[in-house]
Amino acid sequence: MAEVTLRVWRGDASGGDFENYVTTQNEGEVVLDLIHRIQATEAPDLACRWNCKAGKCGSCAAEINGKPRLMCMTRMDQLPEGPVTVTPMKTFPIIRDLVTDVSFNYAMAEKVPAFLPPPMPEGGYRMYQEDVERGQEFRKCIECFMCQDVCHVIRDHEENKVNYAGPRFFIRYAELEMHPLDQNDRRDLVREDMGLGYCNITKCCTEVCPEHIKITDNAIIPLKERVVDAHYDPVAWLGRKIRRKTKVSAADAAIQPAP
């Protein structure tokens, strides 16, 4: 058992400051254990999000010593000695203390045109393991939004949020694009409205991903290639103009009869 100082940012949208808490640290504890100890003793109103405490839900993202981390998966004994600084994610507006308003991400989720499969044959679809594995990597995403937090396009440029979906949603678009069954074409949308071109592949998102998804290499770069191919290849472009299915809106696709 050791004593440790946590510097926790406390405040709300109107402003705030660091507060120092001196607390105990036991073997194997993670940053979230110490935040909970502070809540249970001297600061019951210290706001933080958490759910599973097992790295599965992505609720407790914060910046620990300036880096986006899950508080539940960051062991105290693996941080450098000395005070540990805990601040809320910078890219999103503050609600209170370590809790930020992540509604930007939910708004982006609403813009994703729905998954659209062909009618299911008797007994179910046939898909092969090698065909589903690419999508499965992206579906490991726990929506901690740390990739969004660290992405310079929106971290340092609030004005870009209106037309930039961010890494979390680029992997969603890539997943749908690579889904063996999906028939909805979202390539123009990703290029024109979701700001894929703003990403200059610095791989910051890949570095912070707690699920070790290769966001840049396996999602963003292939997505850029597909979007570019579709846009600049005149044959493909003409083909799509002629055969183009009517763009299915999210709402229309969803109202299809219950499968």
Added chain:
Amino acid sequence: MTVTYEHHDYDVLIIGAGGAGLRAAIEAKQQGLSVALITKSLLGKAHTVMAEGGMAAAMGNVYAEDNWMVHFRDTMRGGKYLNNYRMAEIHAKEAPDRVLELEQWGALFDRTKDGKILQRDFGGHRYARLAHVGDRTGLELIRTLQQKVVSMGTDVFMECKVLKLVHDDEGKIAGCVAYRRPTGEFVTFGAKAIILATGGAGKSWKFTSNSWEGTGDGHAMALWAGAELIDMECIQFHPTGMVWPLSVRGLLVTEGVRGDGGVLRNSEGKRFMFNYVADMFRAETAETEEEADKWYDDHSAGRRPPELLPRDEVARAINAEVKAGRGSPHGGVYLDIASRRSAEFIRRRLPSMYHQFMELAGVDITKEPMEIGPTNHYIMGGVKVDADTAHTSVPGLFAAGEVAGGMHGANRLGGNSLSDLIVFGRRAGMGAVEYIQGGAAVGAMRRDEIDAAIAEAVAPFDVEEGENPYDIQRDLQEMMQANVGIIRTASELEDAIAQLDVFTERVKNIKVKGGRAYNPGWNLATDLPAMLTVSKCVALGANLRKESRGGHTREDFPKADAHFGTFNLAHQSQGGNWDSPIVTNESPLLPVPEELKALLEEGK
């Protein structure tokens, strides 16, 4: 003076946005009703996300012999026949269609060689039956349903805590009162029907796999609103929770480890489960290690390994080994897959277990055994519902998922929870639609009920000298762990019942510091009444059920008793407040029709 609050009206209101709530929303929305979901957390963070191993459905993709009748039989036997047979029947029949439906909404399950959905072995299931994605099946389920719900344009109220259900003058459900956690502002919802999908109640125990949300809100609100809670004494202690380091004690280790070949060993290195095979499972369980090991590759070459007995049997055995002094250094036993499967196999089949032990415990599960022990995981008990419609005894109130009782009897089989969510989530959605289209005329919400709930919620701010809610929660968890844990006895249960009255007085004396905006101390203060209500029902039921059955084990009554196997214990509130007295009655089980009875006899 009349205070007005933010107010919304919907046809169907769903409280809880895990698998059951999301599936219910899809159903009601598809039938054209106005629907809203309310969740205490952000969308996509509900407890479903933590489910690992898979969802049970007799699709027959791996063993063509599997069908709904075998699944029904396994579920009833696993539940020690305390189940609502009709729920078990509907569940077994409908689960395969619900799994296929998820693929139509974008889910990507692991595949068999011929491109079908792969199914894995789990405890108590005769055949490999669990559709899965590695060991993150819950994430796949919740994300698929979440994306479907969002694409349909459903209203979702995130980080919103419901305090109480509100009736109309005739006693029908008419809405609820809640507050928004970010601001602390109150909000009222009017609804023609409410579906409870609030999950479980494990947070009243010290060692649990449950998150902060598992405070039994739905169980308690249903009881206060006039519904009955059944089987509350039946609590599932999952055999394999992490035990070390202490900071992660209770965290779930998937049963998939055993399904994929992992075995349990004591400090002497012995596979002790062979010594704990109950009579009812003897005929279908292997007697030697050689026989058990053959079974993994071909289920017709040997009988099942005893490590794959139902969870209640395995948890009791681990408990007994530790008590006998054959435990691991931190009070558990060893779960060993390292010596039995290749590192590549383990990392592919159990990626998040590998990650979890590596990061949190510094243990490489491809090289060393895991230290594990029982952890409070699931409550079989819940709101009594009609099997076909999920309707409770209160008009307009429905319940689905963990908050509903009956489906799993005295013990739930692994994998039957995720399938329960989607089968009965849909049924609840259909039930609510049918109720509304049947012309139920719902009156205005009772103002006095709204005012009382809000007054109660803000009271802790006015207490001059009071207690920190975290102290009360910690003491409650320690008391329930010690007195109403895995092995129970009359003296400890009576002590628990008496102590819960003291806790009630302590909760009335909570002092909350700070304001209402995102204040976890206040949020906890508003969760504690539900935690106490649920704890009381569990303790009362456990004291009255003088036998051992499934997730209820009595040291003083170690055997099952035929008489107790004929009824559920049903609790009702006398008064409808959180501190009102609770009365408990015997509620006879539904008689099982002859043709289904024959299925239960088969292979007995």
